[in-house]
Amino acid sequence: MEAVNIVFVLLIVGFLAVAYTIVRRTRQRRAAWESGLTAQARVVRQWRTTQMVNNVPRTTQWHEYNYTTADGRAVVFKEGGGPHTRAVGDETLVYYTAEDPEHATAVAPQPGKDTASMVFALVLFGAGIVLLIKLIVTGP
Numbered sequence: 001m002e003a004v005n006i007v008f009v010l011l012i013v014g015f016l017a018v019a020y021t022i023v024r025r026t027r028q029r030r031a032a033w034e035s036g037l038t039a040q041a042r043v044v045r046q047w048r049t050t051q052m053v054n055n056v057p058r059t060t061q062w063h064e065y066n067y068t069t070a071d072g073r074a075v076v077f078k079e080g081g082g083p084h085t086r087a088v089g090d091e092t093l094v095y096y097t098a099e100d101p102e103h104a105t106a107v108a109p110q111p112g113k114d115t116a117s118m119v120f121a122l123v124l125f126g127a128g129i130v131l132l133i134k135l136i137v138t139g140p
Helices: 002-035 111-138
Strands: 037-053 056-068 074-080 091-096
Antiparallel strands (some): 037 091
16 A cells, blocks of 8 residues: 555656646747747757657657857757658747747747647646545545
8 A cells, every 4th residue: 555655656746747847848938939039040950759658659759950049159959849841951940038048949939829738738737646646645
């Protein structure tokens, strides 16, 4: 019984860590979009990662971008979830903040969709946490 509770607590910690990461990245993208700073970036590398989730492959397209900020600083950053049609050598517009140019985004501004996705994920993780706490308190 004690081992099951430890697993549940570890799951809760994992859910909280993922939720924090989602909120942080959403805030970084929103700050980049709202800063008004943009630059032309070049795709210097692209690759795909595949995860098996319930025996279903989940592929994520990754890109590594290289750009120069308005103050002349060279920046390289990686971003997942980009379009499959974007290839090495392609140029695209990136959004960044002066304080944190390494957390730029090549995703076009879509704050409503971004916020809705974040809220949906947080509701899912919140429901999972509530369920796990209930199982810890009442026992499996």
